[in-house]
Amino acid sequence: MTAAFRKHALALVTLLALASAPFLGFGDGFALGLLARAMILGMAAVSLSLLVGGAGLVSLGHAATMGIGAYTVVAFDAAGISEGLIVFPAAIAAAAAYSLVTGAVSLRTSGVHFIMITLAFGQMAFFTTSSFSSLGGDDGYTLYARTEWLGTHLMDSRLTFHFLCLGLLALMWVGGNLLLGSRFGRVLRAARENPQRALAVGFQPYPYRLVAYVMAGAVGGLAGALLANATEFVSPALLSWTRSGELLFMVILGGVGQLGGAILGALAIVLLEESLSHLLVYWRLVFGPLLVLSVLFLPDGLIGAPLRLRAAVRFATPKRRNADA
Amino acid sequence: MSMLLVQALNGLQFGVLLFLVAAGLSLVFGVMDLINLAHGVQYMLGAYVAATLGVWTGNFWLGALLALPVALLVGLALEWLVFRHLYRRDHLSQVLATFGVILTVDEATRALWGSAPQTVLEPTGLAGGPLGGVEIVAGLIYPTYRLVIIGIGIVVPLLLWFLVERTRAGMLVRAGATHPAMVSALGVDIRRLFTVVFAFGAMLAGFAGALASPIFPVAPGMGDTVLILCFVVIVIGGVGSIRGAFIAALLVGLLDSVGRAMLPDLLRLLLDPSSARQTGAALASMLVYIVMAAILFFRPAGLFPGGRAA
Numbered sequence: 001m002t003a004a005f006r007k008h009a010l011a012l013v014t015l016l017a018l019a020s021a022p023f024l025g026f027g028d029g030f031a032l033g034l035l036a037r038a039m040i041l042g043m044a045a046v047s048l049s050l051l052v053g054g055a056g057l058v059s060l061g062h063a064a065t066m067g068i069g070a071y072t073v074v075a076f077d078a079a080g081i082s083e084g085l086i087v088f089p090a091a092i093a094a095a096a097a098y099s100l101v102t103g104a105v106s107l108r109t110s111g112v113h114f115i116m117i118t119l120a121f122g123q124m125a126f127f128t129t130s131s132f133s134s135l136g137g138d139d140g141y142t143l144y145a146r147t148e149w150l151g152t153h154l155m156d157s158r159l160t161f162h163f164l165c166l167g168l169l170a171l172m173w174v175g176g177n178l179l180l181g182s183r184f185g186r187v188l189r190a191a192r193e194n195p196q197r198a199l200a201v202g203f204q205p206y207p208y209r210l211v212a213y214v215m216a217g218a219v220g221g222l223a224g225a226l227l228a229n230a231t232e233f234v235s236p237a238l239l240s241w242t243r244s245g246e247l248l249f250m251v252i253l254g255g256v257g258q259l260g261g262a263i264l265g266a267l268a269i270v271l272l273e274e275s276l277s278h279l280l281v282y283w284r285l286v287f288g289p290l291l292v293l294s295v296l297f298l299p300d301g302l303i304g305a306p307l308r309l310r311a312a313v314r315f316a317t318p319k320r321r322n323a324d325a
Numbered sequence: 326m327s328m329l330l331v332q333a334l335n336g337l338q339f340g341v342l343l344f345l346v347a348a349g350l351s352l353v354f355g356v357m358d359l360i361n362l363a364h365g366v367q368y369m370l371g372a373y374v375a376a377t378l379g380v381w382t383g384n385f386w387l388g389a390l391l392a393l394p395v396a397l398l399v400g401l402a403l404e405w406l407v408f409r410h411l412y413r414r415d416h417l418s419q420v421l422a423t424f425g426v427i428l429t430v431d432e433a434t435r436a437l438w439g440s441a442p443q444t445v446l447e448p449t450g451l452a453g454g455p456l457g458g459v460e461i462v463a464g465l466i467y468p469t470y471r472l473v474i475i476g477i478g479i480v481v482p483l484l485l486w487f488l489v490e491r492t493r494a495g496m497l498v499r500a501g502a503t504h505p506a507m508v509s510a511l512g513v514d515i516r517r518l519f520t521v522v523f524a525f526g527a528m529l530a531g532f533a534g535a536l537a538s539p540i541f542p543v544a545p546g547m548g549d550t551v552l553i554l555c556f557v558v559i560v561i562g563g564v565g566s567i568r569g570a571f572i573a574a575l576l577v578g579l580l581d582s583v584g585r586a587m588l589p590d591l592l593r594l595l596l597d598p599s600s601a602r603q604t605g606a607a608l609a610s611m612l613v614y615i616v617m618a619a620i621l622f623f624r625p626a627g628l629f630p631g632g633r634a635a
Contacts, residue, residue, distance in 0.1 A: 284428045291425030
């Protein structure tokens, strides 16, 4: 129990901090908008982390599922429909359907080829959305109003939206952890560690991977639908491959081994981008090297940093004793 | 018909440029098992340096020539600073660290040169004058400079093939790609071999950028689009295979150019003009990726599997 608690302590603290943020001076519209964006990207990153860490599937096209979710909201908005009970399930279903089709093809390959083919599908989705001239084409589409729920403007309140995002993020995190711990998750991990052995034991990895891929896509679609509501603007840039790269970065920066890492990674990236871009004009000159350094020096990611620090201290302590003696 | 010929030549020329970038990427990937997303920045830097030095010296060709050593030096510096520490890491770390390098170099370019496209001198001294061309078939004039690129793009792969297949250095590179530990045990400094291959690839990409600078807009981020297409080329051609990269590069170049020109017209047979133009443009952008997905579906290791297929 304590071991499990310690393993998840950092993620729990982060979620608690997010819950108390609106009452600790981060309750203005700007801060709430920023945190909402971080939590939504965190959801997408958690679902990607399920693929990368759980199943060993590095997708460089995950932003496409977010984009499809967002564009579903936009398409319904253009048709004059903004009822959440229609829009949200549709967004999730559309992203899941896309993942089913592309996953069925992509999962035939592995390793670098899987990275590239998911990228190829992501690019196809990107070019498709930029050809929707009725939805703004390359220029994007400004949402007329946020999604309603049974006619109420529930999501218009920034505080309500904050806690909705937080609740969903926590749900994804808990659900993802339960999934990884289940028999299904163990088969996924076994197929990642040693596909031959998994086959020999009698598990065909393909259907398990496909189900995981579709689930991650569905979550990506949900995140996209939320993101469209958070920013009230959607453009093809949401589906660009750099977006997918950024999502991967959140997963890695946070730490691949644990789903909570993705939450930390998403928060760190969004907050860092925001604060650096306020301080400097050419802020990526600092941001880029920071990313490189984090890869070089934090192999377990942010979530592994405390352990690494403790190990370093432990390693340093006996030395000092020797010096004293 | 002559329209198709022009597009085919444009496609050939684009394909040849893609090959120059993809060759280095494929070598680095095949020999060192390193996914270098930042290879595209070498292409961009080549274009920027060629443009700037061309204007500064007053001669485009001099600028393009001077871009070669600069690209080489930048490649060496990046290898020493970043990539050297990534050889033993997993692909994931490599993708991310090199992604960070892209952000940094793109931003540095924006800081140094600004966001607007650069002015580039016309390549002078070619038949038909700076803006002219040669008549390739009756009534069809094609720019000489583009023909020069196609020519260079045929000579360089031949040289590269000779270097890799027929020289001692090439033999070491090939051996290093498949059995690095064995080559190292035989007394070859594999680290230095890696560095040389890396710098050479960086120089080729810079050269491609310099050649492309009079044709494509020289602007920040120009390397990223090319990079993605180069990965498509490598994956279609088969990782680590120079021959595969060459054929795939021509295929991608032709598909892209001809598709862009022909698809809207073809779709006009089925759809009304405005929606034909729209879907045609979207389909043309996607065409390369559709073909890639199809090829990988039937041949997961690419057309010419060789080297170290990961």
